Amino acid sequence: MKPIRILIFIISVIALLGIVWFFFPEEGIQVENRNLRFPSYAEAKNPSEDKTVDVDDVIDKVNKSFVMNYSESLLDSLRFFRSYLKENPNRIYLPQDDYEYFDSLFYLFEQAKGEGKTYRVMHYGDSQIEMDRISSVLRQKLQDFFGGSGPNMIPAIQAVPTISVSQQCSNLTRYTLYGDESTRRAPHNRYGVMTQFAQVQGEGSISFIQTNHSRAFENSKMISTVSVLLGRNNNGFKATLKCDSLNLEPKILPANDSVSLITWNLPVNVKRGTINFKGNAEIYAILLDGEPGVAIDNVALRGCSGTIFTRIDEPTMRQSFALLDTRLIILQFGGNRMPGITSSSSISAYTRELEKQIDYVKRVAPKATLIFIGPADMSKSYNGKLGTWKGLPELNDSLRSMALRNNIAYWDMFHVMGGEGSMVQWVKHKPALAGPDHIHFTFHGAQEIGSDLAKSFTTYYDFYQLRKHVPSQYVIDFINSDKTEDSIREAYRKHLPIYQPYAQSKR
Numbered sequence: 001m002k003p004i005r006i007l008i009f010i011i012s013v014i015a016l017l018g019i020v021w022f023f024f025p026e027e028g029i030q031v032e033n034r035n036l037r038f039p040s041y042a043e044a045k046n047p048s049e050d051k052t053v054d055v056d057d058v059i060d061k062v063n064k065s066f067v068m069n070y071s072e073s074l075l076d077s078l079r080f081f082r083s084y085l086k087e088n089p090n091r092i093y094l095p096q097d098d099y100e101y102f103d104s105l106f107y108l109f110e111q112a113k114g115e116g117k118t119y120r121v122m123h124y125g126d127s128q129i130e131m132d133r134i135s136s137v138l139r140q141k142l143q144d145f146f147g148g149s150g151p152n153m154i155p156a157i158q159a160v161p162t163i164s165v166s167q168q169c170s171n172l173t174r175y176t177l178y179g180d181e182s183t184r185r186a187p188h189n190r191y192g193v194m195t196q197f198a199q200v201q202g203e204g205s206i207s208f209i210q211t212n213h214s215r216a217f218e219n220s221k222m223i224s225t226v227s228v229l230l231g232r233n234n235n236g237f238k239a240t241l242k243c244d245s246l247n248l249e250p251k252i253l254p255a256n257d258s259v260s261l262i263t264w265n266l267p268v269n270v271k272r273g274t275i276n277f278k279g280n281a282e283i284y285a286i287l288l289d290g291e292p293g294v295a296i297d298n299v300a301l302r303g304c305s306g307t308i309f310t311r312i313d314e315p316t317m318r319q320s321f322a323l324l325d326t327r328l329i330i331l332q333f334g335g336n337r338m339p340g341i342t343s344s345s346s347i348s349a350y351t352r353e354l355e356k357q358i359d360y361v362k363r364v365a366p367k368a369t370l371i372f373i374g375p376a377d378m379s380k381s382y383n384g385k386l387g388t389w390k391g392l393p394e395l396n397d398s399l400r401s402m403a404l405r406n407n408i409a410y411w412d413m414f415h416v417m418g419g420e421g422s423m424v425q426w427v428k429h430k431p432a433l434a435g436p437d438h439i440h441f442t443f444h445g446a447q448e449i450g451s452d453l454a455k456s457f458t459t460y461y462d463f464y465q466l467r468k469h470v471p472s473q474y475v476i477d478f479i480n481s482d483k484t485e486d487s488i489r490e491a492y493r494k495h496l497p498i499y500q501p502y503a504q505s506k507r
Contacts, residue, residue: 053422118289118325121326121329137451154288157172164216175191176191178304251264341389
């Protein structure tokens with residue numbers, strides 16, 4: 001082919017593309033699920049810069065620690081807390097800025113080990129917390145502070161493996177409230193606190209064993225208390241636990257139409273065990289705990305937007321939470337509703353649905369403190385460039401307002417990550433903190449989020465500790481005050497001539 005013909009062909013193609021570009025709609029043309037478009041002349045002439053977030057800088061900021069020793073002054077401590085509680089993106093938003101919101105909870109957690117009790121934290125969420133991600137980090141950190149061990153609550157049948165424990169079962173039928181078409185629905189709504197249960201009729205068994213997963217925490221490997229949460233059992237229902245060579249007494253129950261909790265306290269830590277059942281019952285959960293303290297129970301609901309709780313039988317939930325002594329409930333939802341968010345009105349409709357769920361949780365767990373965690377940043381392609389889903393910032397703001405309006409705390413995961421555009425940078429980070437779908441965290445990212453959440457919670461515990469040594473009202477007045485530090489210092493000098501700093505809690 002002659003060079004001149006090649007040149008004419010190239011010029012013709014460019015000219016044709018130019019004509020198409022000139023007449024092509026600016027908004028593009030929708031073809032099935034894809035939008036085809038040409039960049040506009042303005043975009044081609046002045047390409048916009050992607051918003052970038054320095055992930056490492058964000059992580060450093062949210063992880064600023066309160067470290068107090070005997071050489072530091074009260075004023076320095078108060079400066080730290082005023083900055084953290086008012087400005088740090090990792091802070092927990094509290095209803096009416098009530099800085100005593102967690103005080104009764106912290107008091108119980110402090111007493112747990114000495115009283116030989118275990119208080120439970122129920123962490124409900126979507127696929128971001130599957131495999132015990134995020135929850136496992138929070139568990140390790142809080143158990144370092146308050147005691148407790150073990151992988152804690154697991155369902156009788158675990159559809160998605162976790163990093164802490166693996167399971168097998170026989171002759172059990174699994175029913176779930178939420179899931180795809182492959183899951184089985186019960187003829188009633190007694191699904192229990194894990195939104196699923198296993199039916200045993202005749203004989204059945206559940207076996208558990210600690211995993212060798214490299215990301216499993218040490219605390220999760222210490223199991224010395226095994227319990228079964230069950231209901232609707234027949235007279236003479238029998239449960240037998242076998243752990244290595246331990247000789248344990250079987251549990252035999254009278255007929256009971258409500259919820260029961262049976263427990264074996266073991267003389268040593270065990271790595272594996274098998275629970276054999278004989279009779280008829282609904283098995284709501286298995287508890288693999290250790291020493292007294294705090295237990296963090298993971299309930300991952302893939303694809304869920306958090307609007308299913310009102311479909312569960314209230315008496316079953318109320319009895320279960322009372323038996324379990326659940327004192328903190330975390331609700332982590334929002335991301336799965338994003339594809340259906342098309343306007344401010346759809347956001348309002350969603351928050352109204354969530355308000356019903358919160359009212360329900362308050363009814364069935366009246367002793368529990370509540371925290372709502374909003375969605376992570378999520379990215380999708382707009383005109384060939386990745387950016388935060390439209391409507392996500394507004395959804396996050398609305399969820400925060402909804403939580404505070406309903407007198408529950410809010411942890412803003414969207415801004416903890418860095419806000420708009422942060423997911424792109426979390427994916428690019430080395431090591432990657434989020435996956436290529438620009439929605440889900442990697443294990444590294446989930447560990448970072450879990451550490452951030454634990455850091456925020458324990459910082460509020462440090463604040464509680466300080467207020468045990470300094471009159472709480474003076475501290476809160478300082479946090480909320482716009483007075484000069486000189487006048488505040490003088491007020492403290494007058495009221496508190498002697499101040500003894502307290503020893504820092506274990507980190």
